Amino acid sequence: MIYTVTVNPAIDYIIQTPKLNLGEVNRPQYTNFIAGGKGINVSKILNQLDRPNIAWGFLGGFTGEFLKTTLSDEQIHSDFTAINANTRVNVKLKSETETELNAAGPRVTAEELADFKQKFDQVQAGDIVIFSGSLLPQLTNDFYLELIDLVVAKQAQFAIDTTGQALLDTLDKQPLVIKPNHHELADLFQTTLHDDDELLTSAEKLHELGAHHVLISMAGAGAYLLAEGHVYHSAAPKGTVVNSVGAGDSMLAGYIGEFTKHHDPELAFKYGLACGSATAFTENIATLNQINQLLPQIIIDRVR
Numbered sequence: 001m002i003y004t005v006t007v008n009p010a011i012d013y014i015i016q017t018p019k020l021n022l023g024e025v026n027r028p029q030y031t032n033f034i035a036g037g038k039g040i041n042v043s044k045i046l047n048q049l050d051r052p053n054i055a056w057g058f059l060g061g062f063t064g065e066f067l068k069t070t071l072s073d074e075q076i077h078s079d080f081t082a083i084n085a086n087t088r089v090n091v092k093l094k095s096e097t098e099t100e101l102n103a104a105g106p107r108v109t110a111e112e113l114a115d116f117k118q119k120f121d122q123v124q125a126g127d128i129v130i131f132s133g134s135l136l137p138q139l140t141n142d143f144y145l146e147l148i149d150l151v152v153a154k155q156a157q158f159a160i161d162t163t164g165q166a167l168l169d170t171l172d173k174q175p176l177v178i179k180p181n182h183h184e185l186a187d188l189f190q191t192t193l194h195d196d197d198e199l200l201t202s203a204e205k206l207h208e209l210g211a212h213h214v215l216i217s218m219a220g221a222g223a224y225l226l227a228e229g230h231v232y233h234s235a236a237p238k239g240t241v242v243n244s245v246g247a248g249d250s251m252l253a254g255y256i257g258e259f260t261k262h263h264d265p266e267l268a269f270k271y272g273l274a275c276g277s278a279t280a281f282t283e284n285i286a287t288l289n290q291i292n293q294l295l296p297q298i299i300i301d302r303v304r
């Protein structure tokens with residue numbers, strides 16, 4: 001089984017307006033509420049790829065109710081821990097530029113935390129747990145480490161999509177896959193990456209620190225993959241970007257969903273790119289049809 005963990009899910013409130021006038025009344029032409037949060041987006045793509053999965057995390061209040069109903073309508077199999085406080089709302093403002101306001105998230109009680117940790121009793125050898133996104137404000141990076149220890153103790157594997165020290169701290173526990181984007185990669189080593197050689201040197205460091213497969217996404221510039229002693233590169237497929245929220249989550253889901261089927265990193269990489277770009281080219285998260293349409297465009301180059 002694949003479990004996705006979204007500790008801090010969100011309603012993504014999408015607002016589109018051709019021009020944003022700060023300090024004035026604006027009347028956006030288009031708004032929409034979407035069930036968001038990184039692990040939830042991963043679950044949506046896994047569903048499209050017909051990979052059985054269960055979404056875990058915390059949901060509460062009227063916003064949590066919206067997410068629960070939406071996920072059930074979208075046939076996402078979930079088992080969230082109920083909390084008293086409201087799940088957050090993240091604002092995604094699409095104007096001349098894209099601005100995201102990701103809220104801190106709710107407080108959870110000690111009892112709710114204990115309930116959540118209990119879910120990990122279900123994890124079995126061979127399962128994969130994908131941890132995605134920010135933690136709740138009251139939690140430290142140790143929270144992910146504690147959960148990872150529960151997974152590893154069961155001889156299951158994990159992947160993690162988070163940033164900064166929270167990500168670095170997990171590497172010696174040997175994640176199956178990590179997927180920083182090129183900006184996050186530079187931030188991890190507090191440096192500026194001037195060219196692809198420097199980018200690959202930093203990606204290699206993440207592998208040396210313990211990550212088995214390192215995916216580096218570069219938005220419209222495509223991606224690199226370091227896996228099983230090889231380095232692969234691909235340009236991103238061509239298309240019109242409609243909404244890039246969830247592109248990274250889709251890429252990770254595509255990669256893991258496929259890799260766990262046949263253990264071929266090159267083919268999984270192809271799916272990762274197709275899923276990421278198909279999501280960037282659509283309003284919400286991509287469908288199987290949209291993903292399949294992009295696959296023939298993707299040419300993987302084995303760099304080393």
Ligand SMILES: Nc1ncnc2c1ncn2[C@@H]1O[C@H](COP(=O)(O)OP(=O)(O)O)[C@@H](O)[C@H]1O
Nearest residue numbers: 181217218219220222223236247248276277280
């Ligand atoms: N502008 C774009 N054009 C084509 N594909 C894109 C674009 N933006 C994102 N993607 C696809 O989604 C993947 C992940 O996007 P990226 O923005 O790097 O991740 P994140 O959302 O984690 O920052 C890319 O590798 C690419 O396949």
Ligand SMILES: O=P(O)(O)OC[C@H]1O[C@](O)(COP(=O)(O)O)[C@@H](O)[C@@H]1O
Nearest residue numbers: 036037038133134245246247248249
């Ligand atoms: O947990 P974080 O880092 O605040 O991110 C949450 C946000 O990430 C998203 O999952 C989108 O992620 P990506 O665009 O990086 O793929 C949104 O749905 C959500 O609002």
